[in-house]
Amino acid sequence: MSLLKEPDYGTPASTRAGTVAIEIDGLPATVRAGSTIMRAARESGVDVPKLCATDSLKPFGSCRLCLVEIEGRKGYPASCTTPVEPGMKIRTQTPALAKLRRNVMELYISDHPLDCLTCSANGDCELQDMAGAVGLREVRYGFDGSNHLFEAIDESNPYFTFDPTKCIVCSRCVRACDEVQGTFALTIEGRGFNSKVSASMGETFLDSECVSCGACIQACPTATLMEKSIIDNGQPEHSVLTTCAYCGVGCSFKAEMKGDQVVRMTPYKDGQANHGHSCVKGRFAWGYSTHRERVLDPLIRESIHDPWRKVSWDEAIQYSAKRFKEIQAKYGRKAVGGITSSRCTNEEVFIVQKLVRAAFGNNNVDTCARVCHSPTGYGLKQTLGTSAGTQPFDSVMDADVIVVIGANPTEAHPVFASQMKRRLREGAKLIVVDPRKIGLVRSPRVKADYHLPLLPGTNVPMINAFAHVVVTEGLVDEAYVAERCDTEAFAAWKEFILRPENSPEAVSKITGVPAEDIRSAARLYGEAENGAIYYGLGVTEHSQGSTMVMGMANLAMATGNIGYSGRGVNPLRGQNNVQGSCDMGSFPHELAGYRPVSDDAVRGSFEQVWGVTLDPEPGYRIPNMFDAAIAGQYKGMYVQGEDLAQSDPNTKHVEAALGSLECLVVQDLFLNETAKFAHVFLPGTSFLEKDGTFINAERRINRVRPVMKPRQGKAEWAITQELAQALGYPMNYASEAQIMDEIAKLTPTFSGVSFKFLDEVGSVQWPCNEKAPMGTPIMHIDNFVRGKGLFIETAYVPTDERTSRKFPLILTTGRTLSQYNVGAQTRRTENVIWYHEDLLEIHPSDAELRGIRTGDRVSLSSRKGDITLEAIITERVPPGVVYTTFHDPETGANVVTTEYSDWATNCPEYKVTAVQVTPAVHRSEWQHQFEERMKEQGRILETT
Ligand code: SF4
Numbered sequence: 036m037s038l039l040k041e042p043d044y045g046t047p048a049s050t051r052a053g054t055v056a057i058e059i060d061g062l063p064a065t066v067r068a069g070s071t072i073m074r075a076a077r078e079s080g081v082d083v084p085k086l087c088a089t090d091s092l093k094p095f096g097s098c099r100l101c102l103v104e105i106e107g108r109k110g111y112p113a114s115c116t117t118p119v120e121p122g123m124k125i126r127t128q129t130p131a132l133a134k135l136r137r138n139v140m141e142l143y144i145s146d147h148p149l150d151c152l153t154c155s156a157n158g159d160c161e162l163q164d165m166a167g168a169v170g171l172r173e174v175r176y177g178f179d180g181s182n183h184l185f186e187a188i189d190e191s192n193p194y195f196t197f198d199p200t201k202c203i204v205c206s207r208c209v210r211a212c213d214e215v216q217g218t219f220a221l222t223i224e225g226r227g228f229n230s231k232v233s234a235s236m237g238e239t240f241l242d243s244e245c246v247s248c249g250a251c252i253q254a255c256p257t258a259t260l261m262e263k264s265i266i267d268n269g270q271p272e273h274s275v276l277t278t279c280a281y282c283g284v285g286c287s288f289k290a291e292m293k294g295d296q297v298v299r300m301t302p303y304k305d306g307q308a309n310h311g312h313s314c315v316k317g318r319f320a321w322g323y324s325t326h327r328e329r330v331l332d333p334l335i336r337e338s339i340h341d342p343w344r345k346v347s348w349d350e351a352i353q354y355s356a357k358r359f360k361e362i363q364a365k366y367g368r369k370a371v372g373g374i375t376s377s378r379c380t381n382e383e384v385f386i387v388q389k390l391v392r393a394a395f396g397n398n399n400v401d402t403c404a405r406v407c408h409s410p411t412g413y414g415l416k417q418t419l420g421t422s423a424g425t426q427p428f429d430s431v432m433d434a435d436v437i438v439v440i441g442a443n444p445t446e447a448h449p450v451f452a453s454q455m456k457r458r459l460r461e462g463a464k465l466i467v468v469d470p471r472k473i474g475l476v477r478s479p480r481v482k483a484d485y486h487l488p489l490l491p492g493t494n495v496p497m498i499n500a501f502a503h504v505v506v507t508e509g510l511v512d513e514a515y516v517a518e519r520c521d522t523e524a525f526a527a528w529k530e531f532i533l534r535p536e537n538s539p540e541a542v543s544k545i546t547g548v549p550a551e552d553i554r555s556a557a558r559l560y561g562e563a564e565n566g567a568i569y570y571g572l573g574v575t576e577h578s579q580g581s582t583m584v585m586g587m588a589n590l591a592m593a594t595g596n597i598g599y600s601g602r603g604v605n606p607l608r609g610q611n612n613v614q615g616s617c618d619m620g621s622f623p624h625e626l627a628g629y630r631p632v633s634d635d636a637v638r639g640s641f642e643q644v645w646g647v648t649l650d651p652e653p654g655y656r657i658p659n660m661f662d663a664a665i666a667g668q669y670k671g672m673y674v675q676g677e678d679l680a681q682s683d684p685n686t687k688h689v690e691a692a693l694g695s696l697e698c699l700v701v702q703d704l705f706l707n708e709t710a711k712f713a714h715v716f717l718p719g720t721s722f723l724e725k726d727g728t729f730i731n732a733e734r735r736i737n738r739v740r741p742v743m744k745p746r747q748g749k750a751e752w753a754i755t756q757e758l759a760q761a762l763g764y765p766m767n768y769a770s771e772a773q774i775m776d777e778i779a780k781l782t783p784t785f786s787g788v789s790f791k792f793l794d795e796v797g798s799v800q801w802p803c804n805e806k807a808p809m810g811t812p813i814m815h816i817d818n819f820v821r822g823k824g825l826f827i828e829t830a831y832v833p834t835d836e837r838t839s840r841k842f843p844l845i846l847t848t849g850r851t852l853s854q855y856n857v858g859a860q861t862r863r864t865e866n867v868i869w870y871h872e873d874l875l876e877i878h879p880s881d882a883e884l885r886g887i888r889t890g891d892r893v894s895l896s897s898r899k900g901d902i903t904l905e906a907i908i909t910e911r912v913p914p915g916v917v918y919t920t921f922h923d924p925e926t927g928a929n930v931v932t933t934e935y936s937d938w939a940t941n942c943p944e945y946k947v948t949a950v951q952v953t954p955a956v957h958r959s960e961w962q963h964q965f966e967e968r969m970k971e972q973g974r975i976l977e978t979t
C-alpha cells in the first residue's frame with residue numbers, strides 16, 4: 036500500500052453540521068458549513084496557492100498567498116481564514132490575484148538560497164511548488180539586499196537539522212509545536228524582517244524544551260527543518276503503511292522507502308489513533324532493526340557454559356524439538372511451557388500459545404502482560420464483563436474532568452498525551468493521582484487542578500475515599516445505577532464505602548494527602564458531566580492492583596461514567612501489542628477472547644479446529660513457572676520476544692529459575708539477558724519485517740506491513756510452525772492472513788476481522804462481528820457486557836512490603852520518553868543522547884540527610900539485593916520516595932524489586948519496594964557480573 040504524499044486541504048475539516056451551496060470559479064459546489072474557502076475549494080478540486088496553511092493547524096493568515104476574490108466584497112480576503120457563506124461566488128484565479136501572488140513569492144524568494152537542485156527537499160518543497168504555481172519568472176528585488184543567507188545550521192538534534200537560511204517564517208513549526216504537540220518549545224523572535232524561529236530561549240534544539248516529536252518537521256513547507264535520514268539518503272520513492280512497534284497508542288506510520296531501505300517514518304494523517312502525530316520513538320528510533328548486534332543466524336549449545344554454535348534453521352528447530360520431547364518423556368507433559376510476547380503480532384502470538392496447548396499438550400503459556408496489565412484484565416472483566424478499556428482515544432476530546440492515576444502519559448504514551456493536553460487547554464479539568472509530580476501536573480498551558488501525591492501502595496484507600504465522597508455528597512447517578520447495575524451488589528458496596536475508614540479524613544492518614552484535597556478532587560469528578568479515568572502501571576503493579584482496577588470501575592459506574600463518549604475507565608497499555616497478546620489467549624486459564632480453558636464448550640470448539648484434545652486444567656503463570664523450575668518440576672521453555680531476566684522482579688530468583696532449565700529456547704532480535712541461560716537462540720524479526728496486526732490500548736486492530744524481507748530468512752510464525760511440526764503437531768498455514776482467519780473463526784469478538792477487511796477500512800476496534808460489523812469504539816453503551824454492572828467491595832489490605840529502620844524509603848519505578856521498556860530497541864538508537872542510563876530521583880531532604888549530590892553514584896539496596904546508579908536530586912519525588920526507570924540492564928533495577936504480587940493475577944509489585952540509599956563505595960556485584968556478560972557477548976557476536 037503506497038501513499039507517499041497525502042492531500043493537504045489547507046485547513047482542518049469543519050465540525051459544523053449542514054452544508055452550504057457556493058460557486059467556485061464559476062462552478063457550483065456544495066460544501067460543509069463552517070469550512071474555510073480554502074478547504075471548500077480543495078474539496079471541490081480547486082487548488083488555491085498557500086504557504087502558511089496546512090490542514091493539521093488552525094488557519095493563521097500570514098503569507099497572503101491564498102488571496103481570492105469574492106463577488107460583492109471589496110479587497111482580496113485570505114481564503115484560509117475566510118469561512119464560506121451560502122451563495123458566495125468565489126474566484127481563485129484572476130489576473131489581479133496572479134499579480135499579487137507573484138509579488139508575495141518574489142519577496143520570499145529574494146531572501147532564499149537558490150540551491151533548489153541540490154537541496155534535500157528538492158521535489159518535496161512547498162515553496163518550490165508555489166513558485167511554480169504562481170508562475171514566478173523573475174525576482175525584481177534582486178538577491179543583494181539584506182538577507183538571512185549566512186546563518187548557521189543547528190545540527191544538534193541527532194535526527195533533524197534546522198537551517199535558518201531556508202526559513203520563510205511562516206510559523207507552521209511554532210504552531211505545530213503548540214497546537215499538535217503541546218510543548219511550546221518554539222517561538223518567533225524579533226519583528227518584521229528580523230523575525231526568526233527560535234527554540235526555547237535561543238538554545239539549540241538539543242538543549243531546548245523540544246521533545247523531538249517531529250511535528251514541526253512535518254509542518255515545515257521548506258527544507259528548514261529536515262530529517263537527517265533524508266539529507267543522507269535523498270527523497271523516498273514509495274511508502275508502506277504500518278504501525279509503530281513501541282507503545283500501546285499504536286500510531287500509524289508511512290514507512291517511506293528507497294528500494295528496500297527505510298529513509299523516513301512519517302506519521303499517517305488518517306491513522307485513527309494518532310491523526311498524523313508521532314513521538315520520538317516511532318518517528319525516529321527505528322534504526323535498531325538494522326543494528327549490527329542483531330543476531331541473524333540460529334545458535335545452539337549443549338550447556339549454557341558452552342560457546343554458541345551457529346547452525347542451520349533446520350538443525351536449531353529439530354534440536355529444540357528433540358530436547359523438549361526428551362524433557363516431557365522424562366519429567367512429564369507439564370514440564371515445559373512457553374511465553375508469548377506483547378511486541379509480536381497477534382498472528383505470531385496466537386500460534387505460540389497454540390503450540391503450547393496443542394503440541395506441548397498443556398496450558399503452560401503466559402505473557403508479559405502478567406507483569407503489567409493482568410489486573411486490568413481481571414478487574415474490568417469482574418465488574419464490567421470485558422478485559423479491556425472502554426473508550427477510543429478520541430473520546431478524551433469530550434471529557435470535562437480527566438483523572439490520571441498511576442500513569443505518565445507525556446513520557447509513556449506521548450501521542451495520546453498531546454491529545455489530552457489539547458483537551459485540557461480547551462478547559463477540561465485535571466486530577467493527577469501519583470506520588471511524583473509527573474509532567475502533566477504542570478506543563479506549558481496545562482496545570483492540574485489537583486495533584487494528589489499519595490504514598491506508593493495506597494491507591495485503594497484513595498479510590499475508596501473518592502467513592503465515599505460521591506456517596507455521602509449525593510453524587511451517585513441513582514437512575515444509571517438502578518437501570519444498569521446489579522442493585523444488590525450496589526447496596527452492599529454502598530454500605531462498605533460509607534464506613535468511616537473510607538472517609539477522606541481516615542484515608543488522609545494512610546495516603547499522606549490532605550483530606551480536603553481528596554474531598555475536593557472527588558467532588559470535581561463526581562460532579563462532572565463527563566468524567567474520564569486514565570490509568571497505567573502505577574495502578575496495576577501493586578499487591579492490590581486488581582482491587583484498584585475494580586475500585587475505579589465501581590467509582591465510574593456509581594457516577595454513570597461508562598458507556599458514553601468523554602467518560603470511561605481507560606488502561607494506558609505499555610507495549611504495542613499487550614492488548615492483542617492477551618486477546619489471543621496467552622493466559623494459562625483462557626483461550627482466545629478470554630474464554631476459560633476449563634469450559635467444555637469453548638475448549639471443544641478449539642479441539643474441533645485444531646484436531647487435538649486440550650488439557651482442561653489451567654497451566655502455570657510466569658511466577659509459578661519460576662517456582663516450579665527451582666523445585667525441579669519445570670524444565671523446558673520457549674520464550675518469544677520477552678527478556679524475562681531483565682523485566683521480571685527479583686532478578687536473583689528469576690536467574691536461579693532460568694539457570695535450572697534443561698532447555699531454554701529464546702526467540703528474539705538480540706542476545707538479551709534471558710539468552711544468557713538459553714540453549715537455543717532463534718533469531719526473530721523486527722516490525723519492519725512483519726506482516727500481521729497489533730491491537731492498541733483502545734482495542735484497535737491495526738495492520739503491520741512488511742517493508743523488507745525477514746533479515747534472518749524466516750518469518751517468526753513460520754519458525755513456530757516448524758517447531759510445532761518437529762514436535763509432531765502439524766500446522767500448515769501458508770500466510771499470516773490464514774492465521775487471522777483462524778483467530779476470527781475461533782474468537783466471537785473477532786469474527787468480522789480479516790486482513791482484507793482491515794485493508795479496506797484501515798483499522799477496527801473489537802468486538803467486530805455480525806452485531807458490530809464496523810467495530811465497537813465505545814463499550815457498554817446500553818448494557819454492560821456482563822449484563823448488570825457489578826460493584827465489588829474493595830477493602831484496603833496494605834502490602835507486606837514495609838519500610839523499616841534499615842530500609843526507610845520507598846522505591847517506585849516508571850518510564851522515560853526516549854527509552855522503551857528494557858531498552859533493547861531504544862538503547863540501540865540515537866535516543867541514548869537523552870537518557871543513556873537509569874537515574875535515581877531523590878528528594879533534596881532525603882539527599883541532604885545522606886550527603887548525596889546530583890551526579891553522585893549511590894547504592895540502592897533492598898531486602899532482595901543492591902545495585903549502584905547515579906542520583907539526581909529533584910522535588911519531582913516527595914520526601915521518603917525514590918524513583919528510577921528500568922531501561923538499562925547494567926543498572927539492574929529489578930535486582931532490588933520483590934516477589935510480592937497482585938493477589939488475583941500475580942502481577943508483580945514493582946511500584947513499592949522498601950529501600951535504603953547511601954553513597955556508593957563500590958560497584959555492585961550485579962554490575963560486575965553484567966560487565967563479564969557483556970565481554971562474553973562481544974565474543975559471541977564476533978564468532979557468529
Ligand atoms: S522553520 Fe519551516 S515551518 Fe518554521 S517558520 Fe521556517 S519555514 Fe516555516
Ligand code: SF4
Pocket residue numbers: 208211212216218219220221244245246247248249250251252
Ligand atoms: S520536534 Fe516537536 S517538540 Fe520539538 S520543536 Fe518540533 S514540534 Fe516542538
Ligand code: SF4
Pocket residue numbers: 279280281282283284285286309313314315316317318448449450451
Ligand atoms: S506514541 Fe507510542 S505508538 Fe505513537 S509513535 Fe510514540 S511510541 Fe509509537
Ligand code: FES
Pocket residue numbers: 084085086087088095096097098099100101102113114115116
Ligand atoms: S495560506 Fe492563507 S495566508 Fe498563508
